[in-house]
Amino acid sequence: MKKKLLSAILCAAMLASVLAGCGGNGGSGSSTGGDANAPAADEGEANAGDDASSPSDAGDDAEASSDGKESSGGDASYAILVKSAGNPYNKKMIEGFQEVMDAQGATCVVKEPEEASAEAQIKMINELVAQGISSIAIAGNDADALQPALEEAMNQGIKVCCMDSAVNADSRQLFVNQAGIEIIGETLMEAVYDITGGEGQWAILSATSQATNQNAWIDAMKQVMEDEKYAGLELVEVAYGDDEYQKSVDQTQALLTNYPDLKVICAPTTVGIMAAAKVLQDESSSVKLTGLGLPSEMADYIGADDTHSCPYMYLWNPIDIGRLTAYVSLALVDGSITGASGETFTAGDLGEYTISEAADGGTEVVLGPPFAFTPDNIEEWKNVY
């Protein structure tokens, strides 16, 4: 009876010490646990062995702690909080952010929520506040829902900026905008004009009908089109592929069937442009394609001859967004900017930037015009992102 009791306690003690001990610097806890129970250690260990749970648990926790050590400590530390884990575009932003921080010798904390929700991001913001972080750069999953959490963080003296996907004007000090809405509209319109030769039918293949950024770009294109120069162009339809591959394929085929005279499809979404490119190229259609796409996904479809469906397309560089965000974070923390309109700062080799008023009432810096991917440079970019 006594022995049973003893072994039960031992079993518990082992589990506790294993869990505690794997904290790396908590090594002392593990060894004292072992010593104190030395007389009956044989039995205790046998029991712990039977219970297959403790070793596996220990392994994971050990990994966890070693991960953590890299990023704790240091005076100023800069966090980047993206939309969700497993998003290649987000990964590239993180890469750029880390690159600048490493070069500056600054501590960089990367947070990727397991799901793209505001709840998950709030939890992570609270964790960052508890760590005494200096700045948070966030790509918001919800423009408004993060406001209380980010306001709380700013009240604690933490600098907050956002990139790629803005949070509302009250929740941030500065927005790092990948590209101005007007400039995207102008660039894409110019591309359509160039590819059609100035006249003919063209269509837009968008994501969902409610996507804020898509609609802003489409509106910008329509505005540009009012100019005399584009009088020969006829926008026949805005189709919505909902950023689903199959639906985008179906919508492209519908466009081809409904408008036999169609000359160009413009798809300002990475999913849509890839689906359309595949359809056009497979059917050897004479319809050409342009828009916003990822070079790695579009490399097979970009070419100047008739066997390729896309002569050229655009996108901003997520690595540069990450870089610029890093410089903004650094400048906010060292006090050289406060996020007010009119301030200027230097972002390393990206050059000089000026903070301007954003459409939502806050302030922003615009990374620059979208980058063109042509048959000449696609080979070099397709391995980058």
Place this chain on the structure above:
Amino acid sequence: MATKSGRVISAEKPFRWKQALLKWEVFLVIIFIAVNIMNACISPYYMSVNGLFTATSSFLEKSFIVLPMAYVLLLGEIDISVGATVALSACMLGISFNAGMPMGAAVLICLLTGSLCGALNGLILTKFQELAPMIVTLGTQILFRGIAEILLTDQATGGFTKVAWFKNLYWGKVGPVPIMFLIFAVCAAVFGVIMHCTTFGRRMYAIGSNPLAAKYSGIHVQKIRFIIYTITGTFSAVTAIFLASGMGSARSNIASGYELEAISMAVLGGILTDGGKGNFPGAILAIFILGFLRYGLGLVNVASQLMMVIIGLLLIVVVMVPNLNLGRIFKKKETKA
């Protein structure tokens, strides 16, 4: 206690040290301590009163669902519509607030919406007793979420931060203690007392162990089921209130997956899904174990994918342990020795 023939005739179980120590709650306390020691070791920021109380904010809002969920599981049933109920209640809160109602009234409408959702579950399940709770609540889950999406489409409804007292529900503190923590403590105490110290509680255990026997001993099984499903809805709405307070806005897609988190916390707390077994303190402990574990790992910025693996493993291991039959293992060792 035992007579000479070796038979035990007593309603009171004899107190045994070994059994007391092998009890699930003791096991959970050990894990809880272990988690805290581990967290304190891996992060210098962990052991601070302020930090720990703030940490509770990030999981307590969904823990309000765990309280009634423990009851539902105790009955041997399940309610997977709670996440959708949260979303619908939060949407109703936002819509009524933005329609110009005072916040107090909006909160009441939110609670009413949740209660109605729960009552609908209860009504269907008590009127059509042959239906499985899993299927019915799966249906209402889709139904509630659908209504929320119709009401708000993909827009957010917000502006709650303008009402200071409402914002303070989530963000406010009394000294270092968050207001939400105090409210949760009161609710948890009430739920615990009802479960363990009242006839209602004993009846729940009876129904969970054997619904038929409970019915023939004069317990109004269906009435109790209806009440519990309704309370589950009400407390989903309580979660909705705190969530809306925390985010200052509401959307139709919030609180997805909350049902599974609530169920896993209750199960980790030792409340068996078969019904009739489990203690309330275990469920509360489990809430804090999972919450603090997540917080601690989050403090040292463990990648969220790895965190999911760790928590998944912990759940499997912890639920496996009682089935390993520790008692038998000890007996074997003893005969060997």
